[in-house]
Amino acid sequence: MSNTDGVRKKTDREKNNCLVEELEPRDSFFVGGVSVKTIALANQKGGVGKTTTAASLASGLSRQGKKVLLVDADAQGNLTQMLGWAQPDELSPTLADLMGKIITDQLVSPGEGILHHDSGVDLLPANIELSALEVTLVNAMSRETVMRQLLSTVQDRYDYALIDCMPSLGMMTLNALSAADSVIIPVQAHYLPAKGLEQLLRTVARVKRQLNPKLEIDGIVLTMVDGRTTLAKGISEQIRQAYAGRVFASEIPRSIRAAEVSVENKSIYDLDRNGKAAQAYINIYYRSMLGGFFLWSAIQPK
Numbered sequence: 001m002s003n004t005d006g007v008r009k010k011t012d013r014e015k016n017n018c019l020v021e022e023l024e025p026r027d028s029f030f031v032g033g034v035s036v037k038t039i040a041l042a043n044q045k046g047g048v049g050k051t052t053t054a055a056s057l058a059s060g061l062s063r064q065g066k067k068v069l070l071v072d073a074d075a076q077g078n079l080t081q082m083l084g085w086a087q088p089d090e091l092s093p094t095l096a097d098l099m100g101k102i103i104t105d106q107l108v109s110p111g112e113g114i115l116h117h118d119s120g121v122d123l124l125p126a127n128i129e130l131s132a133l134e135v136t137l138v139n140a141m142s143r144e145t146v147m148r149q150l151l152s153t154v155q156d157r158y159d160y161a162l163i164d165c166m167p168s169l170g171m172m173t174l175n176a177l178s179a180a181d182s183v184i185i186p187v188q189a190h191y192l193p194a195k196g197l198e199q200l201l202r203t204v205a206r207v208k209r210q211l212n213p214k215l216e217i218d219g220i221v222l223t224m225v226d227g228r229t230t231l232a233k234g235i236s237e238q239i240r241q242a243y244a245g246r247v248f249a250s251e252i253p254r255s256i257r258a259a260e261v262s263v264e265n266k267s268i269y270d271l272d273r274n275g276k277a278a279q280a281y282i283n284i285y286y287r288s289m290l291g292g293f294f295l296w297s298a299i300q301p302k
């Protein structure tokens, strides 16, 4: 794949030129930005480690003394459950209620609906109601920037906001990308994700051009890498070659401890502070704090 890399990039640019659908132009473009460093964890493929990565980066940043808000933007409410709220459907208000208030022009009090976890990380929870809200968003004014408006009500309270996106490229993910300063893309090193990744990168490019000029890509994180198999090593190598310069050097290994993060209500640092998964997440948040990669030129259509 390495010797065809130059050809691939050219082809991708051509694809960008002809396949990019235009987003409806909206006056919402001019809504003020959020001043915390806001990072969206996005990949339309399910089960790739978005939620585990969001929770692990948040705990790590919190341990560095940063004030961190986690935003569960997935109707499955997995992040909400991971942090110990086992019945997300019984919570109120949730992200859906608060975004609904923004849509209907009601006042949202700063901090409304935010839950405080013992670890020091705060959470805007989600539940199944977010699915209905996503349908409502389609006909809402400034529909792509409702989350950005909501997060602007707490912008002075946090150093970081991490948004755990749905496994889709629908309205909620567009809202997350419109609210974010940067995006981290977890990719499971288990199959070749080229097609899905190109689609995601084109979506990020459209959002940057049309809704959120400050949006950057922090990088692709390879997750659940099984270092024992030559298949995983080969796939990891191929992804690094295909997306040269856009992949974090640190890989998240497949590990029982990392899997336990989703059920133990403990962070990877509590479970295995010196393990490879914890160390890899530490490297990634340090890299992200430094501004990630400057990769934009690689995916901008000419």
Ligand SMILES: Nc1ncnc2c1ncn2[C@@H]1O[C@H](COP(=O)(O)OP(=O)(O)OP(=O)(O)O)[C@@H](O)[C@H]1O
Pocket: 045, 046, 047, 048, 049, 050, 051, 052, 053, 074, 076, 078, 166, 167, 223, 224, 225, 252, 253, 254, 255, 256, 258, 259, 260, 261, 262, 277
């Ligand atoms: N490094 C890892 N090693 C082993 N298992 C992992 C690792 N990271 C995540 N998992 C497990 O993989 C599953 C999917 O992870 P996670 O929920 O973080 O993915 P996701 O992309 O957020 O999923 P969804 O798209 O459904 O929201 C979970 O059961 C989680 O515990």
